[in-house]
Amino acid sequence: MFTIKRHKTRLVTIGRVKVGSPAPVTVQSMTKVRAADVKRTVRQILELEDAGCEIIRPAVLDMDDARAIKEIRKHIHIPLEADIHFAPHLALEAINAGTDGIRLNPGNLKDKNEIKKITLAAKKRGISIRVGANSGSIVPRHAGKKTIAQMYKHMQDLMVKETLAYCRHIESFGFHNIMVSLKASDVLTTVYAYRKFAKISDYPLHLGITAAGPIETSTIKSAIGIGSLLMEGIGDTIRVSITGNPIDEIKLGYEILAALNIRRRGPEIISCPTCGRCKSDIIGTARKLQELLENSDIKAKIAVMGCVVNGPGEAMDADVGIAAGDDYAVLFKNGRIIKNKIPFKSVISVILKELESSHS
Ligand code: SF4
Numbered sequence: 361m362f363t364i365k366r367h368k369t370r371l372v373t374i375g376r377v378k379v380g381s382p383a384p385v386t387v388q389s390m391t392k393v394r395a396a397d398v399k400r401t402v403r404q405i406l407e408l409e410d411a412g413c414e415i416i417r418p419a420v421l422d423m424d425d426a427r428a429i430k431e432i433r434k435h436i437h438i439p440l441e442a443d444i445h446f447a448p449h450l451a452l453e454a455i456n457a458g459t460d461g462i463r464l465n466p467g468n469l470k471d472k473n474e475i476k477k478i479t480l481a482a483k484k485r486g487i488s489i490r491v492g493a494n495s496g497s498i499v500p501r502h503a504g505k506k507t508i509a510q511m512y513k514h515m516q517d518l519m520v521k522e523t524l525a526y527c528r529h530i531e532s533f534g535f536h537n538i539m540v541s542l543k544a545s546d547v548l549t550t551v552y553a554y555r556k557f558a559k560i561s562d563y564p565l566h567l568g569i570t571a572a573g574p575i576e577t578s579t580i581k582s583a584i585g586i587g588s589l590l591m592e593g594i595g596d597t598i599r600v601s602i603t604g605n606p607i608d609e610i611k612l613g614y615e616i617l618a619a620l621n622i623r624r625r626g627p628e629i630i631s632c633p634t635c636g637r638c639k640s641d642i643i644g645t646a647r648k649l650q651e652l653l654e655n656s657d658i659k660a661k662i663a664v665m666g667c668v669v670n671g672p673g674e675a676m677d678a679d680v681g682i683a684a685g686d687d688y689a690v691l692f693k694n695g696r697i698i699k700n701k702i703p704f705k706s707v708i709s710v711i712l713k714e715l716e717s718s719h720s
Pocket of ligand 1: 632633634635636637638665666667668669670671674
């Protein structure tokens with residue numbers, strides 16, 4: 361099996377989670393309700409924890425959100441990174457409330473003296489700062505049309521330059537618990553920006569494509585953008601952005617990591633696309649198995665194939681699998697058929713039993 365060699369990055373801590381090599385690449389998400397609504401925020405974070413979320417980021421819009429962090433943290437089990445834009449006083453309040461990390465946007469929180477105050481407060485509390493650049497906010501809003509167009513042409517350089525300068529300013533106060541992100545909604549801009557930054561800095565990188573769209577669009581953009589960087593060994597924590605359910609952000613995050621043999625959460629289902637040779641409900645069976653096993657610790661490769669002619673051979677590397685005949689299926693292990701004539705309606709229970717016996 362091929363494996364990817366990670367770039368060496370500095371190890372940074374956020375709460376009890378380490379980010380940077382050699383720590384595992386973590387998967388994170390944002391809450392999608394107001395932080396001040398503690399009950400709903402906690403409920404969403406606990407659901408995300410169950411799905412495998414390892415760092416959570418609520419948006420902090422006002423003092424109520426910032427203060428709510430204190431109560432939220434009492435009920436959750438993963439580190440919390442407060443997402444701050446524009447308002448330094450909210451960063452300070454979030455730090456006071458016990459946040460594990462803060463994200464500052466170098467495009468809209470620029471006052472050097474305020475950054476100094478935030479950095480010193482973060483240093484005192486031993487929390488992390490993520491310098492999180494976004495293509496949309498790095499270009500000054502007052503710039504003329506022509507200037508904006510020119511800046512967008514060199515967006516990746518601009519993002520890297522501004523982010524690096526921001527890091528240097530924070531470092532000047534003896535603070536190095538820094539992570540960095542350089543997200544654009546354009547995949548290529550994002551990839552170039554991260555690549556460039558990874559060449560000149562060893563700060564751990566939080567990867568993501570910003571405003572990646574609804575699930576179908578985001579899946580493609582994130583798999584290409586985040587995936588190609590990970591393939592090059594770049595990236596220490598990832599957030600898939602979806603206009604939709606945050607649980608899907610976590611699921612997709614793990615799918616990207618699993619596809620690159622970086623990390624797996626639960627088993628891998630390999631199933632054929634079906635064709636005219638298939639006479640059974642392979643689509644429903646594969647989906648059902650995925651649902652049943654999505655929170656399982658079993659690290660097996662499970663094949664669900666539509667015909668006996670090609671199935672076992674095509675899924676030779678599966679630990680266990682079925683290939684369907686007319687109303688029956690065969691069970692195979694490592695490409696070898698071990699049981700014939702299983703009624704198709706019991707294939708799921710047969711697979712589950714097989715998994716149980718080989719993992720007990
Ligand atoms: S395994 Fe069989 S049914 Fe599935 S796509 Fe291949 S040939 Fe078609």
